[in-house]
Amino acid sequence: MPSVLDTADLRKRVQACLDAELATQAAVLKELGPDVEDLLHAIGDLLRGGKRLRAAFLYWGARAAGLPDSEELVRLASAMELFQAAALIHDDVMDDSDTRRGMPAAHRRLASRHTDRGWAGDRDRFGLAGAVLAGNLCLSWTDEVYATCGLPAAALDRGRPVFDRMRTQLMAGQFLDVVESMRPWEGLDDAERVDRAGRVIRFKSAKYTVEHPLLIGAGVGGMDDAGVAALSRYGLDLGRAFQLRDDLLGVFGDPDQTGKPAGDDLREGKRTVLLAHALAGVDGGGRRRVEHLLGRADLGAADVEELREIIDGSGAVDVVEDEIARLAASARHALATVPVIAGEAREVLDALVTTSTSRSA
Numbered sequence: 312m313p314s315v316l317d318t319a320d321l322r323k324r325v326q327a328c329l330d331a332e333l334a335t336q337a338a339v340l341k342e343l344g345p346d347v348e349d350l351l352h353a354i355g356d357l358l359r360g361g362k363r364l365r366a367a368f369l370y371w372g373a374r375a376a377g378l379p380d381s382e383e384l385v386r387l388a389s390a391m392e393l394f395q396a397a398a399l400i401h402d403d404v405m406d407d408s409d410t411r412r413g414m415p416a417a418h419r420r421l422a423s424r425h426t427d428r429g430w431a432g433d434r435d436r437f438g439l440a441g442a443v444l445a446g447n448l449c450l451s452w453t454d455e456v457y458a459t460c461g462l463p464a465a466a467l468d469r470g471r472p473v474f475d476r477m478r479t480q481l482m483a484g485q486f487l488d489v490v491e492s493m494r495p496w497e498g499l500d501d502a503e504r505v506d507r508a509g510r511v512i513r514f515k516s517a518k519y520t521v522e523h524p525l526l527i528g529a530g531v532g533g534m535d536d537a538g539v540a541a542l543s544r545y546g547l548d549l550g551r552a553f554q555l556r557d558d559l560l561g562v563f564g565d566p567d568q569t570g571k572p573a574g575d576d577l578r579e580g581k582r583t584v585l586l587a588h589a590l591a592g593v594d595g596g597g598r599r600r601v602e603h604l605l606g607r608a609d610l611g612a613a614d615v616e617e618l619r620e621i622i623d624g625s626g627a628v629d630v631v632e633d634e635i636a637r638l639a640a641s642a643r644h645a646l647a648t649v650p651v652i653a654g655e656a657r658e659v660l661d662a663l664v665t666t667s668t669s670r671s672a
Contacts, residue, residue: 315662328389365391372525375656376532383461390456397449413570418442470531477523484514504587517550544645552638574615580606592625
């Protein structure tokens with residue numbers, strides 16, 4: 312069955328915008344010579360994958376507010392995919408991830424280029440430096456595409472405050488994730504662990520995945536305050552549910568579907584809501600075993616399976632699944648309270664609840 316993400320042929324059109332932008336930026340960089348092509352290739356390959364959820368939420372937020380379909384609106388929506396690319400590249404650097412979407416992560420890819428060419432110096436340092444700069448390029452292009460999408464300046468000005476807030480809060484949300492990966496959970500009670508993991512979800516993922524793109528679109532489209540408030544509730548609840556599903560896939564997902572090694576979140580030591588509930592549901596021996604294995608880069612397949620069994624046996628999976636269902640229902644309720652939604656946007660946004668929460672990648 313066709314995906315709701317392909318309504319209005321959106322994914323194909325967003326890809327065309329991204330391809331055109333990459334061609335434009337390649338022309339800008341041409342005078343620097345061929346050495347910068349590695350950055351462009353790493354970014355271009357990353358931009359040819361993904362679900363395009365963030366672009367969809369911006370687009371349908373604007374359509375919900377009554378803005379008609381246009382190539383200018385699709386170009387604006389494509390800016391969210393450049394922002395997502397920046398976040399993924401930087402996230403992989405911070406997590407020391409090997410793969411992204413079934414390909415080598417940008418810093419690994421660039422390190423391999425260093426080796427292939429027999430260059431001097433530290434290959435990994437070269438890869439990290441290149442990936443940071445590739446992410447920064449995507450951030451720069453995000454703002455450029457927003458400003459030059461072709462929609463009226465007055466409309467873009469309405470969306471700009473949320474656009475700026477999104478970029479600022481995501482960067483700080485990424486830092487919260489780093490803080491939580493380093494700050495011990497020992498001595499915290501169960502509720503504190505869940506609360507701290509939930510704060511990371513809110514600012515690192517939930518807002519920039521759904522709420523902020525949606526509100527940028529609604530603002531550009533001129534939606535009234537009541538509609539914006541209801542869409543904000545929809546977006547935040549759905550964004551939280553999206554990330555909880557991501558946390559489950561990070562432990563139990565099929566690598567062929569997720570594009571990441573099995574149990575990658577366990578090797579990275581991510582302190583997620585799923586893990587917080589797991590620690591609350593195991594005895595002292597199980598807790599010590601989790602704390603001993605979590606975050607080990609050399610975690611083998613048997614260790615991953617042991618941690619999965621502990622987490623599953625703790626009841627944490629059921630708790631998180633129940634919370635996903637609750638948040639999805641709450642998002643739908645919030646959507647139903649939006650006073651006026653133009654055209655087919657209400658049906659699409661309702662269908663995006665299922666797409667965001669019932670997925671395997």
